[in-house]
Amino acid sequence: MIAIDMLSGALLLAGAALGVIGAIGLHRLPDFYTRAHAAGITDTLCAGLFLSGLAIHFGATLASVKLGLIFLFLLFTSPTACHALAKSALASGLLPWGAGAPPPLATTNTAGMPPSNP
Amino acid sequence: MIVFAAAGIAVLLSLALALARALIGPALFDRVLAVNMVGTKTVLLIAWMATLSGRADYLDIALLYALINFLGVIAVLRYYEDTGFGGQESR
Numbered sequence: 489m490i491a492i493d494m495l496s497g498a499l500l501l502a503g504a505a506l507g508v509i510g511a512i513g514l515h516r517l518p519d520f521y522t523r524a525h526a527a528g529i530t531d532t533l534c535a536g537l538f539l540s541g542l543a544i545h546f547g548a549t550l551a552s553v554k555l556g557l558i559f560l561f562l563l564f565t566s567p568t569a570c571h572a573l574a575k576s577a578l579a580s581g582l583l584p585w586g587a588g589a590p591p592p593l594a595t596t597n598t599a600g601m602p603p604s605n606p
Numbered sequence: 607m608i609v610f611a612a613a614g615i616a617v618l619l620s621l622a623l624a625l626a627r628a629l630i631g632p633a634l635f636d637r638v639l640a641v642n643m644v645g646t647k648t649v650l651l652i653a654w655m656a657t658l659s660g661r662a663d664y665l666d667i668a669l670l671y672a673l674i675n676f677l678g679v680i681a682v683l684r685y686y687e688d689t690g691f692g693g694q695e696s697r
Contacts, residue, residue, distance in 0.1 A: 497609035504616030507647060511623035514643065520635045527624075527643045538617065538650050542657045551662035555653060558669050562646060565676040569642050576683045577635040580690070 496544035503538030506530045519585035520577055528570035535562045614654045621647040634691065638682050645675030 513526025539559045543552040621644055628640035649672045656664035685691075 500613035501609060504613040507617050507620035511620035514624060514627045514640060520633055523636060524639055527639050531643060531646045535646060535650060539653060542653050545657045546662065551665055554665040554669065558649065558653065558665065558672055561669065561672050566646060569676055569679045572680060572683050573635055573639055576687055579687065582633060582635060
């Protein structure tokens with residue numbers, strides 16, 4: 489019984505620590521594209537660890553299935569949202585940090601369409 | 607119990623940091639990224655509250671919040687791609 493609580497606590501703390509690391513990365517990193525790394529990656533793993541830590545409290549019930557579904561959904565949508573963000577940022581001509589010459593991608597929209605604004 | 611509270615407070619702290627980035631963020635995309643992170647952390651906090659109060663039906667709210675958070679981000683991006691928010695300087 490104690491081992492289960494310890495496992496749940498360890499998972500919860502690991503997830504929460506990753507969340508804080510991601511949030512600090514959001515502030516420390518210089519530009520949008522690097523921050524997308526911090527936010528996008530830690531979100532998914534932090535949610536995974538945290539939700540599995542919570543699922544232990546519920547045991548093998550419907551609630552754990554719901555927590556698994558929430559994690560599955562976050563697993564698919566968080567990277568997708570980050571990808572859409574980065575694509576839209578690049579399409580709007582936001583240059584990556586330290587990119588002196590504009591990268592060829594910035595001139596044409598990555599989807600082949602002309603950039604939506606000049 | 608202490609560990610449970612500590613994990614919740616740590617998630618709250620990361621939510622506050624992400625909110626700060628949303629307020630500071632120079633470019634529009636920093637703000638959308640931060641708001642996406644705030645949404646994900648809110649889902650975690652709702653699930654944390656569900657476990658704390660022992661009521662499993664809060665998890666439906668958390669799932670719904672995750673759905674809507676994702677749609678919100680995509681909606682803002684799609685709206686920005688079309689109208690550019692009135693040429694507001696977002697570099």
